[in-house]
Amino acid sequence: MADEQDNRPADDGGRPFEDGMHDLDAPGGEPATPSAPDARQASEGPDATPPPGPARRESNDWEVLENDPYGRRVRRRRPAGGSGSHRHRRHHDEEAEPAPAARPEPSEEPLAEEARPPREEPERRERPSHRRPRREHDRKGEPAAGANILGFKGFRENRLTRRDAWQAFRRFIIASGPLLALAILAHIPAMVSGRLWRDDILLGDGSFLTEPNGIVSLWVSSAEGEYAPVSWLILWVEHLVWGAGGTGYHLLNVLLHAVSAVLLWRVLRKLRLPGPTAWVAAAVFAIHPAFIYPVGWIAERGLILGTFFALLCVLFYLKYDMPVGDQRNDDMAWYAILAHALVCLSKPALGLGLPFVLLACMWWTRQGHSSFRGRHVARCSVFFVLSALTLAGAVLVHFLTPPPDLVGIGTGWVGQLSVAGWSCLRMLGVMLYPAGQQLLRTFPEGAGRIGVGYGLLAGVAVIYVIAHLTRRTRIGKALLFAWIVFMAWAVLPLVALPQYEVIRHGVAAGHWQYPGGLAIIVLVVGLLMAAFQKAGSGAPLVSNLFAIVLIVALVPISVSQGLILRDPVALWTRVTETCPRIWVGHSYLGLALVQADEVARAELPLRRAVDLNPNDALAHKLLGQSLLKKGELMASKTHLEAANTLDPSLRDKASEAELERLLVDAGSGPKSLPNFLNISTLPGHGKREILAYDKSVFDEEAGPHAVELQSAIRDLREGSYDRARDRAGAILKEEPKSALANYVLGYTHFQRNDADLALTHLNAARKLNPRLSGPHYLIGELLLARKDYESAVKSFGEAIRLQPDMAEAYLSTGLAMERAGSATKAAEFYAAALVVRSDFVDALDAMASLLATHPEERFRNGTQAIKLAERACLLDGRKSHATQLTLACAYAEAGHYRDALAAARKSLDLAQAANDTAATKDIEEKIELFKLNQPFRRPPVKTVQGAIP
Incomplete structure (x- = not known):
């Protein structure tokens, strides 16, 4: 039995043998009486077969083991028999005999000198190592720090037998294989999906991937406004293999996601979560529908790759921070630093919060703040330095490539906090109810979104306070741990990084919920599994049933979400x-x-x-x-x-x-319009300067008063009507029959709404110079205001005869026709105005209004009205309440009352800002109609025959 006990491996305490372990140079004692087992061996005879195990030599009361399981020479005290008194002297090693001779039974008399076997000089060997052998398992069965990265032990003869290694590997495959299979199964539709937003930019002809020196430029420049050379390098290599096709890129994204699920499982096991809880949480991460869009998005390669390296970094650091033996494995610390550097070079925003995640893991493994000290923070100093360098680089990239405002939330910290607050709400909602997920998301309108954003961030702070106060309880610890991880990987990048991340990715669903959702999944699954464990004798059955139901429920949702990616029309x-x-x-x-x-x-x-x-x-x-x-x-x-x-x-x-x-x-289209004195538009009307049509007449007949006329026109452009009137009046005093001076003076009275004086001078200018087209048009406008539609149409016709490219004359003729009750002819003149000038806002608005609000159904067309009204709003920059109201009427005609209300409310805001009381009242009446899901119809008019030029 003593021999069998000597051959045992190390116990759970880390001591390879029992008390009395010494090196070969340990002090010995005097020879002693042989023990009882030695006597029994001697009685069996010299030909007896030695017992199995390491070779054994004896020196007085010490037994020397030549070959122990760890390849070291040690010796221990003889377990049986008297040991005698010890005299402190050194004993030298002796060569082990393959079959030691049997010893006689101890007797009263000592053996004669010649009866003793000859003593041979032992061969001196090098001093054995004083380091204790590394333990392979701790007391809870966790793998040692020197084990394989994924937790399965290698085929080392001095650690495990081949059979044990194969069993460990089989257990790892049994646990990780289903995780990989579930992740691939849920993302099969995403593998064959097309390109999403920004994928064409990355894989198109103008991308850096297609440049001859692309592999160099990705290390010295920022693609997509983000310095992520590792992600771009992998895409560059893939582009050489796959080309512009998307299947290979999607396949690698899915594989990275599947391996990340396995790494999450190993990280949770290192955090001492129960095996079923860790596996179910990893399985939910592998198949959750909230991650379908990020995994199926080629442009999100940096996020998927960064999450993979982040989980690898956490696993390495946990292996370093949780040693099983007395010494730490420094190699794991270097591996963790390398993985963190890869995170910063793959997705810089993700690397900012990684040190806080590591600190949270250290705190969690020590079960509270009582054993968490400043030295643990100091161990993460290298990671904080890498994060600081990453933040500095992100700020530099931000200033080199300023971001566009894609969602209109503005710039500065207010916009960032608003996006961060709404992102928290979106992430929580999508993680708990994944069926309502969208590829892109929007933010609420108005200033209320800022207050709500602050409110949501305040809610996050309240959660931290609750978790901190209850940190002594199991639920409080779990809540605090999940809060730290969520803030580090979901909120911190939106708040700490410059505006580029906020604006560009604020609309992207699932962008930061991919790493941030890990905390929500682990927290919810852990709490539910812990609750099921209290079911008594049926706890395993209840927890297993819960896991099966959860997986079976999530997989179809994920597959359906992935099928949408295959149909771009349905997706968008x-x-x-x-x-x-x-x-x-x-x-x-x-x-x-x-x-x-x-x-x-x-x-x-x-x-x-x-x-x-x-x-x-x-x-x-x-x-x-x-x-x-x-x-x-x-x-x-x-x-x-x-x-x-x-x-x-x-x-x-x-x-x-x-x-x-x-x-x-088609006849080379309309002629280009002249531009007299670079006068482009009149304030608030969007019309061309009418005087510009008569530029040639001004140039030919200005004569000695050319300078004064140009000064008067410049005053008109600047809105100085009194000065323009005085200049034109001074010319008329010198030359009463000046047609151009009468024209300018009449135009000045027209702008001042003095109709009688305007008609007097304009009629004089028309009679003095029949070549002028502007007076005819302005006279027609004055007659149109007096509802003299027939005379107005004649004047507009004369202006069109003199200037066939006068779009304003076509428009005004159409307005006169429509008010006279001839909608068909009005539409013809509106169309003619748009042929002459396709960006004529007033013509677009008039045509859209006719198609949206005409009392006769045969003239109404909501779809066409929306097109024209949207074009008009685009051209005027959405600054006119009239065009916005027309757009609202067009939406109502098409049945889109929600959009109609939004456009009408914007029109109301513009009218109130302009202090237009009449327009405000009219818009409010239409809003009440739209609330009742009723379109607006103009009252019918009687048909009035008007002359057509």
Whole structure:
């Protein structure tokens, strides 16, 4: 039995053998009487077979073990028999004999000198190591610090037998295999999905991935406004393998997500969570529908890769911080630092909060603040330094590439806190109710969103206070731990980083809920599993049933969410319906419809995108191509030119050539409009300067009064009507028959709403110089205001005869026709005005109003009215309450009363800001109609025949 006890491995306390362990150089004693086991061995005879185990030698009362399981030579006291007195002298090693001779039974008389076996000089060997052998398991069965990264032990003969290693590996496969399978199963639809927002930018022809020196530029520049060279390097390598196709990119995203689920399981086990709880939490992370969009988004590679490295860093650090033996494994600390550096180079925002996550893990493993000291914080100093460098780099990138305001929340800390507060609410809602998730999300309108954002952040602070006060309880500890992880990986990047992350990703659903959702999942699953464990004898059955039901419920939702990614039209239609104010959704819906050869349906979302974001070059290009196919040449030319101006790389030379050919076939289109003295518009009207049409007449007949006339016109442009009147009056005193002076003076009285004096001077100018077109137009406007529609139409007709490209005359003729009751002829003149000038806001508004509010149903067309009204609002910058009200009426005619109310309320705000009492009252009446889901209809008018030029 003594031999069997000597062959035992290390016990749970870390001591390889029992008390009495000494090195070979330990002090010995005098020879003693042999023990009882030695006597029994001697009685068996010299040919007896030695017992199994390490070779054994004896020196007095010491037994020397030549080969122990750890390859070291140690010796211990003889477990049986008398030991005798010890004289402190050194004993030398002796060579082990393969079959030691049997000893005689102890007798009263000592053996004779010649009967003793000859003593051989032992061979001296090197001094054995004093380090204690590393324990393979701690008392709770956790793997030692030197074990494999994923927790399974290698095939080392001096640690485990091959059979034990194979069993450990099999247990790891049995646990991690289903996690990998569930993650891949839930994301199969995402593997074959198309490109989402910003994916085309990354994989397109203008991307850095296609540049010859792309591998160099990604290390010295910031792509997509973010310095993440590791993420871009992997994409660059993938681009060499997969090209522009998206399947390979999606596959790697899914594999990274699946491995991250396994790493989460190992991290939770290192945090001493029960095995079933850790596995169920990792399984929920693998299949949760909230992560379908981030995993299926190629542009979110940095987030997926950064989360993978972050979990790896936490696992490495836990292996370093929780040693099983007496010594720490410094290699794990270096691995953790390397993983943190990779996080900062893959997703800088994620690396900011990683040191706080590590501190939370250290606090959790020590079960409270009582054993958590400042030295534990000092161990993370390297990680805090890396985070500080990351923040400095992010600020530098922000100043080098300022972000666009995609959602209109403004700049500064107010906007950042607002986004952070709403993001907390969105994340919590999506994690608990994933069926309502959207690819993009919007923020509430008005100043109320700022207060709500602050309120939500205050709620987060209250949660921390509650968790801190209850930290002595199990629920309080779990709540505090989850709070720290959530703040570090979900809120801190939005608050600490510059405006780029807030503005660009504030609308992206699932962007920060991917790492932040880990805390919510672990907290909820842990609390539920802990509650089920109190079910008594049926606890295992209840917890297992809960896990099965949860997984079976989440997998179909995840698959259905992934199927939406396969149909871009359905995906972006859903986005535009739930978030109508996000221009990205309308732009990509138009792109998806154009790619599906549904050009007719693409026009409306593209117009909406251009309306919300006039700087969307892609929407301008697609809209120009769509209008070209419909035959609207001038409008197509406008949008194609806008796309070329905003982004020259999107220039479509084929469409431009086709457009020029069609314009030549149609008679080369209308002539370009002159611009006299660079006067472009009149304040508040959006009309061209009427005097500009008669530039040639002014140049020819100004004569000696040219300087005075130019000064008077400049005063008109600046709004100094009294000064312009005085200058023109001075010219008339010198030359009473000056047609140009009468023209300028009449125009001055027209702007001052002095109709009688204006008619007098304008009639004089028309008679003195019949070549002037401006007086005819202004006289027509005065007659239109007096409801003399027939005379007004005649005057407008004369102006059109003199200047065929006067769009204002066409518009005013249409207004006279419509008020006279001839809607058909009015629509013809509105269309003619738009042919002459496709960006004429008043003509667009008039045509939209006719199609939206005409009392006769045969003239109404809500869809066309929305297109025209949105175009008008886009061109005037949404600064006119009249165009906004027309848009509201168009929405109501089409049945979109929710949008109608929003547009009407904006029109009301503009009217109140302008102190327009009459317009305010009219808008309020229409709002009441829209609340009742009723459109607005103009009262019918009697038909009045008017002359048509």
